[in-house]
Amino acid sequence: MKSFLLILTLLAGLFSVFLEGETPVFRVKMQNGGYFQVFENRDSLGILKGYWSNIIAPVCEDSVCYNVDILFKWNLLGDFVAYETPEKSPLTKLDHIPFTPADNQKLQSILTNHDLIFTGMPAEKLIVKTKKEGIDGYSGATVTTIKEEVIEGALYTCYTLWHIANGPVVDSIRSHTKKLMDDQMIQEMLKMNNSKAHYFLINSLSETQYKNHLPVILKLTLEGKGYFPKNAFEKIPSHLFEQQGLQEFLIKNYHEYSYYTQMAILKKLQGVRLSKPLLLSLIEQLDERNSGQNQRIVNLVIANENKELLKVLGEEIRLKEVNLNSEQREKLEGLGIL
Amino acid sequence: MKNYLSALFICFCLSKVSAQKKTTIFIEAESFDNKGGWVIDQQFMDVMGSSFLMAHGMGKPVADASTKVIFPEAGDYFVYVRTRNWSAQWSDQEAAGQFKLLINGKALEKTFGADSAEWGWTHGGKVTLKKGEATISLKDLTGFNGRCDAIILTNDPAYKPIEDFKKLNDFRNEYFGFDQNPKDAGDFDFVVIGGGMAGTCAAISAARNGVKVALIQNRPVLGGNNSSEVRVHLGGRINLEPYPNLGNLVNEIGPEEGGNAQPKSYYEDDKKLNAVLNEPNISLFLNHHANKVEVNNGTINKVYAVNIETGEKVFFEAPLFADCTGDGTIGFLAGAEYMTGRESREVYNEPTAPEVADNLTMGASVQWFSEKAEEPVSFPDIKWGLPWNSEKAEEITKGDWEWETGMGLDMTLDFEQIRDYGMLAVYSNWSYLKNSEATKNKFAHENLKWVAYVAGKRESRRLKGDYVLIEQDLTEHRVYPDGTAPTSWTIDLHYPDPENSKLFPGAAFKSIAKHIKIYPYPIPFRCLYSKNINNLMMAGRDISVSHVALGTVRLMRTTGMMGEVLGMAASICKEKETSPRGVYENHFASLENLMQKGVGNPNLPAIQDYNLGGTLMEGEK
Structure with missing residues (x-):
């Protein structure tokens, strides 16, 4: 003492x-x-x-x-x-x-x-x-x-x-650095090349900064380890998912991500108007086992109200013998798809 | 219960008397009315046949245990005591755990606990008794873990006590009538066996999700390795990706203070107990050891448990069971596929696995600590201890997790030897510190306050699931869609301490740890249910992982979260009338929803900031 x-x-x-x-x-x-x-x-x-x-x-x-x-x-x-x-x-x-x-x-x-x-x-x-x-x-x-x-x-x-x-x-340092976040600082953070800096970045950017630096953020998600890609997608402002560029990026790279990143992306896509190619690529991701991912993809296709896509969805479900739960099945039967 | 037993004694004795004019009275020591300072030890009952009373006085003789027995006939009775000389396997000196048997306050001439190294009946001579009630007492002489399983008094000179423990068990069951009349424990949706962090969380989680649960625990307290009986603090992290609400229950029921081998209050046994008692959907069976299973076509119908104090048997019927025993006892009894020891590298191509498979497991810890007293405190200069000298002496006042032994032995069959060797090492070192010229002044005021007699196991059987988690899954972060509770501790594997091994060749009692950092990793649900027993899930150290992967998942905050997941899965099994595999194949989205929601109180502050462990979170790439 x-x-x-x-x-x-x-x-x-x-x-x-x-x-x-x-x-x-x-x-x-x-x-x-x-x-x-x-x-x-x-x-x-x-x-x-x-x-x-x-x-x-x-x-x-x-x-x-x-x-x-x-x-x-x-x-x-x-x-x-x-x-x-x-x-x-x-x-x-x-x-x-x-x-x-x-x-x-x-x-x-x-x-x-x-x-x-x-x-x-x-x-x-x-x-x-x-x-x-x-x-x-x-x-x-x-x-x-x-x-x-x-x-x-x-x-x-x-x-x-x-x-x-x-x-x-x-x-105190982190607060001060965050206050000074500008394009130059973003470049400094990227140069640091460690995930702590990258986490700091995704937690500090403004909506405008996200918009301006989206390509580089998306690139980080492809390289990031652990749960960085999931957390990064969760941080990207929802309205940016309307962008054609981001949707094209997802068509190309969605399958590269871990299940949990995919789930985070699907959550972000709720309520977003999605392109037909993106929805088609998501339908391809359906697997036979009942899962949260299947549920979210099915919901996205239904929400986008495109008859042609709904038909494709039904075919994919039949072809892959996708194991839907009773609620999903009832919904799709109600729509005349199954 | 005691009255029930007494009644059985009398009925049996009277019937025997009328038929043969011979009376043989069988007394279970663990059923004594008054345990005095003796403790019930059930850890080895599957091997030696019964729980027993033990005088765990840490060098000071404990208070007498006693019970009353009615003798239907006056006459001469031959006395037999089932005991052992536990220190004889390492020393030919005077036995460590010696005690006397007193009848109506008078000690028999024979000293017990000093003969056979193995469990067996020691003849105690002949006593003359009056008809009616007599008091039988156990008087500890040494304070060093003398042990008494049972006592026989017979007026039949030709009577020979049964030595074979299986036949002896048949005899016990017949004598007390337990097998004829096992009690139905009630109607349950889900039976959880094992009340450590995994089992306790599984039971609470299921109960809160509308499942009627029986929780069976073979000790008088909940918490397992985190209870005040073993005193290992919780480890690992909770509230992590991808399910940040998993762990809320661990946060709710876990102790606020960290630290291994600390005073009893650190482990907050009552907090865990009250959490269970507050759940109307849980029926708690403390002091019940599950040791028999009925299986039909790969499905468990019933689990039987024996009361470790009274010997009474109870059975549990349910559509779903969880093996949270640590040892994988239920799976083993049910014929579940299981793994032990270290897999060779070729089995899973794990970089850390040995070239050749072996039986090396991580060990069990016998922790201890001393406290400083105002006045000098003596400790016996034991002759039966391990040979000791200044080079071997550990001049410390606390033995933490690294006082770990038994690596290479069988953590179920050899466990009494393992536990005893751990205690022997503690006593040997302490006796040296307290009595050798070199150290006795320095340690004069130190009082050996606590030595664990329930040893903390790290590894035994691992039950095989639909998937076996391996090192590369963790190090390469190969996550699967059926991920559940995230494990975050390093791959932390223990090995015999090389320095200690040099001093004690082939019999190290200390260990070292080697760590490999990982990112928090969601354990696949397929590791949490048996591959070949349809209605058996598991949480804790007995899940489906390789030896290497066990290094990370075995931490108790992680096993607690596994329990949370099991409880959620149990609710889906109930609602959808499906099996654990059915949850994986057909209803996993429901489990994902429950895992996202969590089951514990989310509004409690995260106060458990101890022993989180090094993990790859944000800072490294």
Whole structure:
């Protein structure tokens, strides 16, 4: 508890170095009242590339305290990228022993890792207290399960810096980046070539931006892994599905997507006037097993009220022996198709 | 129930007396009126024949157990106790679990639990008894898991107790009349066997979807590995694509706090129990172990369960069953196809599979922890422990999941040995820490607070479904249209710890984990029902997956979501009068709708932010 309180007290004193001539874009408040200032990092052409902050934070290791003087860098998404320390003021471990190159390498990997156990623990649980023989007080031993994760003798340095690098600053950066989203920023995001950036993109674009950048978004859906294609289609504004270009794209690529992306596309197509070729290509996707996809395709064909297509639908159902449920069958029989 | 048993004792004894003038009284230890500090252990009853009482005192003798018995005749009675010397398989020193039998407060000269390494009858000598009521007590001498299955008192000098456990079971059944009169548990649409996270969620999900359910659990608490008996926290993620509402029920009934081997309250047994008790459509059968199945043409008609305390038998009839036993017990008994051990690479071309198939499974964990006491606490310097020294000593105060053993042994047939070895390792290490010159001062105030006696299993039988999920499905994200609950944990396979294996060749009790990250992956519905038993679904670690794929699906938030899906499928089976395969082939759209809707309370905050695991979500490509 003693160490925990000490950390809280010291974090309250955390601050950024004031830099003449630079204007911070925002300040990040910590829960305990401390703050630091964040600056934009732009290249020579003025293009925003990321963010940085020069932070001075007091850290204590087993009652030995010192001021960490460190420069943090984040990318446009708020991901921590790297840190630098002044040559004359290196990070230190217990008893003011300076970090070795290996320690610095390990800290870098800690600060970019989101799968660590110790970062999710309350500070007071990081150590087990053992009573010191003959001494009025307790000494702390790092909890066994996290020993391998941290730098020996620098537990609270690792803990404090991880929470600064990956704390509220992340959301602040993301909000700031989102506000600045323009064509140039979109290009930067695309250049980042990772799905986190692409997710950020589909969650940030305006309707107009979707319209203007639709081809590139559709290209991303073909390349994206996991549920990115599904989530991207869910984000594309519904009215854009009326576009001939998008419908042609679907005719060509629908079958390439996973079942769940296909389901998301079909959901988006509800209420949209669809071209005859697209409906024909969807009818081809019917399979014999009763499924949500079959239901949605059948509903789309019925909703588009084209007798010729309804006939094709009936033929496909008979040919593939599509297994409809009773409600679908009744509906189609009512329309005279089956 | 106790009265019922007492009545049976008397009836039998009187009839025997009138016919032969011989009286043989059979007493089940687990049916004792007063269990004292002894616990009921049913984990091995399919192998050794019965549940039994065990003195799990973690080094401190537990309070006496006792019961009252009526003797119809005065005279000399020969005493037999069914027990074993569990530590004898590793040590020829004095036995770990010793106890005395007291009759009317007087101990027999014989000490029990100190002879045969195998389960069997130990002759306890002869006692003279008056006609009428007597008190039989078990007095624990060591606090180290002495165990008593049953006691026989007979005035027939020629009487020989039955050693063969199957014949002994026939005898028990005849003696108590259980086989002649199994009780009909009631009318159900769906019978769920196993009350871990999978089974509990399956039962609640079905009940909320209008299905009348029986939930059978062979322990006094729900939760399985997440109960306070095993103390493994939930793991994996819920509320994921493609069905973000799956997991709402897991969120609703799961504990708020995470952590393995933590104090009992962390696991919120009552939260799970109350969730079940609040469902009018569920009939809950705690303390019932299902061990017999009636099958006709690949369809289960009845499942029989025995009460682990009274021995009473109950049967369950229903059109649909779910095997959430973990061990695939119901499927196994019904003749379902199943898999065990590791498949060779050529079976599914899995990169992580071994070249040659073997019987290596992931192990079972015996977790433990100590607490600091104000005053120094002693612990016996055990002689029957594993040979220990400073190199082997683990100077820690908590044994987490990695205190895992039994890899390569049979997780059903050898499980008593596996559990006991896990405990033996804990006791051996702790005895060293508390008594060796090198460590005793450091650990003087540490008090061994909790050691699991219900071991946490990871793997046993996997029942074969219409599809077997394999590694490439997960790593290449080959999703299928019948996807259901998404698994998100890494492919997390455990192996014997190489360092520990060096110190304990062929008998490691610690493990390491190797991980392969995946994207959240919807488990195909075809993995959740048996290939050849028409009306059997499964959720939990016994679903249709390869050994490698088990590495990810076995996490309890995931198995809970499987349960949610089973309950939904059960409601479709009921409504459409179809089988699980019928749901897949003819009504899957209905299941998709239910999965999109979810079954748990969607308005609760997502408070379970522990042990989510590393998964490929957005950040990697």
